[in-house]
Amino acid sequence: MPLACVALLLVGGCAGYVPRPLPEAPQWSSDSESTSAPLTVDQVVSRALEFSPEVRRAERDVDIAKAKSYADGLLPDPTLNFSTDRPGAAGYVPAFMVELGYEVSALVDRPAKKRAANAFLDGKRLALEWTRWQVANQAYALYVQNVSLTSLEDETSQRTAHQRDVANRMDIALEHAYVTRDAAMLAQTRYRDSELALSALRQEHLKAMQELNTLLGIRPGTRLALAAPPEPTDIPQDVIAQALADLAKHRPDLLALRAGYDEQDERYRAALLGQFPKLDIGVTRGRDTSAIYTTGLSVSVTLPLFNGNRGNIAIEKATRESLYDDYVQRLDDAYSAVDGITAELGVLQGQLHTSRASEYALKTSLEKARHAFEQGNLALPAFADIESQYLAQRIASEKLEGQVLQQHVALCTLIGVSAIDDEPLPQARP
Template sequence: MSSYRISIVVHGSYDSKLEPANLALMSQNPRVRWRMPLACAALLLVGGCAGYVPRPLPEAPQWFADIDATSAPLTVDQVVSRALEFSPEVRHAERDVDIAKAKNYADGLLPDPTLNLSTDRPGAAGYVPAFMVELGYEVSALVDRPARKRAANALLDEKQLALEWTRWQVANHAYALYVQNVSLTHLENVTSQMTAYQQDVANRMDIALEHAYVTRDAAMLAQTRYRDSEQASSALRQEHLKAMQELNSLLGIHPGAQLALAAPPEPSDIPQDVIAQSLVDLAKHRPDLLALQAGYDEQDERYRAALLGQFPKLDIGVTRGRDTSAIYTTGLSVSVTLPLFNGNRGNIAIEKATRESLYDEYVQRLDDAYSAVHGITAELRVLHEQLHTARALEFALKTSLEKARHAFEQGNLALPALADIESQYLAQRIASEKLASEVLQQHVALCTLIGVSAIDHQPL
C-alpha cells in the first residue's frame, strides 16, 4: 500500500556576507566545518557496535561426560537431577528463555534518530559549496512503546513458565524411565533363567523321546515352549534397549552407555485429597496454563500496539543548511504519514485474530487438563484392580510351581507337566510386570498433570 507524506519546513536565516572574516575562512578551507561533526558521529556509531564472534557448528556429536563408569549404582534422585541439568528438552527451553530476554531487551530500546547530509557544488565562480544537515526523530514510535514493552515482558514470563513446565515433565519422565529400566533389567534376568530352563527341558525331552520314554507330541510341545520363551526374552531385551536409549538421551550421554541403577522406592497411590486440591488450583499453579495466560497477555498488548499504530506517523527534525550564496538557514521539519490506504489495518486484523486463537487454545487446554486428570484417575482404578488380580494369580501359580517341583523331585510328577506349570508362571509374571509398568506410566502422567512429584507426591 502507498501513503502520502507532508513535510513542513520553517527557516530562519542570516546573511553571512556581513561577516567577511568568516567567508574568507570558509573560502580558504570549506571542509573545516564538516570534520568535527563527522568525526563525532563516526565515534558514536563505531563505539556502540557489537563485535562479531564466529561459532562454527560441530562436526560430530558432543556428548557429556559418561557416567556409566561410576562404581556405585545411580539413585533415582541422581538420575532426576542430571536429567534436569542435561536434558535436551530443558536446554532447548532455556535457549527460548534467552531469546525472550534478548527480545525483551530489544523492545526496551529507544528508536535511533536519523541524520541526513547533503551537499551541492556550484559550477560558477563566486559561489560557495552548499550543504544541508537534518537531525530527525520518529516521535510516533514512542506512542506504542509501552504496549510493546509490556508484550515483551509477558513473552519472557511465558518462556520462563514454559521452561518450568518442561522441567516438570522431564523430572517425572526421568523417574518413570528409571523405574522402567530397573524393572526390565530384573524381568530380563528372570526370563533368561527361564529360557535356559526351557532349553534344558527341551533337550531332556529329546533324549527321552529317543528312548521312547515320552511321546513325540510331548517333545514337540517342549521345543515350542522353549522357542516361545526365547522370543519373549528377545522382545524384553529389545524393550530394555529402547528404554535405556531413551534414558541416555534424556541424560545427554552416549546412546550406548550402560547405566547401573539402584533399586527405586516402590510407587504409592496418590492421595485423593492431593488430586482434589490440585484440580481446584490447577489454573493457578500449572506452568503450561500460566504460560498460556502470559502468552495471551502478550498478544493482547501486541493488539494494543497495532491499534496505536493506526495513527499517523510523525517525524520531527531540525535542519541546518547553507546555499551557494553563503546564506545559512536553520529550520524545523515535520513529516506526517497520512493513513489513507493502509492505516495499519492489516496488522490490526492479524493481531486480533491471533488473540482469539490464543483464547480458544487456553480454554481448550484447561478443559483437556481437567478431562485428562479425571480420565487417568478412572483408568488407574481399573488398572489397579487388574494388577491385583494378576498378582494374586501369579502368587497362586508360584505356589503350585513350588509344589510341582517338589513332586517332580520325588518322582511323582512328569517333566512335561512341570514344564507346563513353569511356562504358565513365566507368562503370568511377565503379564503382571507389564501391568505394573502401565500403572506406573499412568501414575507419572497423573502426577505431571496435577503438578506433584511422582516420587513423593510433593508439589513441584
C-alpha cells in the first residue's frame, strides 16, 4: 500500500504530452495586405518588432533560458531502494530492505548553479533587447530605402519613356536627313543607358521590398504602400560623446556578454565546489529471515583520488578566460566602429553635398534647355543629352544618400539611439 501511494503521487506530478504538428505550408500574416492606407514609419517599425523572425527567435531563446533557470532551481530528488530475499528453508520469513537516500552534496553547489542560470537568463533577455534595437533601425532603413526607390523608379521610368520617344523621333529625322547618324546613334545610346539604369533600379527595389517583407513577416511579393518618411537628421556630437561614455552600461550586447561572463564565473565556482567528496545519506529499514527488524543509517562518500572534478574545473576556467577576452574585444570593437563610421559618414555627407549641388545645377540647366527647346532655340539631341546627364546625376545622388542612410542607421544602432528621431533608446534591463 505505501508503495502504491508513492507511485500514485509520482504519476500525479508528471507533465502530460501535448502534440504540436508542424505546418504543411508557410503561414504568412495578411492583415497588412488588406489595408489600403499607406503604412507610416512607426507602423512599420512596430510590426517589425512584433513579427520579425530575428525577434521571434530571440524571444524563444528567452523562453528556453527561463526553462533552464527553472530546471536549475529544482532540488534533486531523493532515492528509494527496495530489495527482498526469499528463504529456501522452512520456518523462515521473507527478508526485505528499504532505503531512502538523498545526495546531500548536491546542495553545496546549487546556489552557484542557480546564480549561473539567472545570469544566463539575463543574458538572453539582453540579447533580445539588442535584437530589437537592430530590427527597429533596420526596419526604418528599409522603409526609407523603399520609399526612395519607388520615387526614383517612377521618375526614371518616365524619363526613359521620354528618351525612347526621342530616340524614335531621331530615327525618323535621320531617314529624312534632318540629323546626322552620330546624333541618332547618341540618342539610342542614351535610351539604352536609361533602360539599363531602370532595370538596375527595379532589381534593387525588388530586393529591398523582399527584405522588408521578410522583416515584417509578410508574404513574398507583396507590394506595400508606404507613406513619406521624415527626413533623417544629423546626430549631435554631444549625443555621440555621451553614448560612448555610457556604452558599456547601455548597449544590450555588451550587457549580454557581461551577463554571460557572470554566468560562467558562477559555473566555475560550482565546478570548484564539485571537487569535494560527493556525500549520500540514507535511512534504512529492514527485516531478516528470522523476522528481526532493523533500522539504520547509510553514508556513501566518493573519494576524490583520481578525478576530483579537475577536468571540469579546467574547462570552466578556460571558458571564463575566453569570455573575458570576447568582452574586451567587443568593447574595443564598439568604440572603433563608432569612430570609423563617424569618419566615413563625414566623407559620404561631403560627397552627397557635392553630388546634390551638381544635380541642382543640371536641373537648372535642364529647365533652361527645355524652355529653349520649346521655343525652337535648341536642337533635340542637345536637349536629350542634358536630360540624360541630369538623370544619371540624380541616380548617383540617391545612391549616395542611401549609403549615408545606412551609415547613419549603423551609427544609431551602435550608440543606442533611434534612427527615426535620434532619441536615446530605452535603457537595457536584464
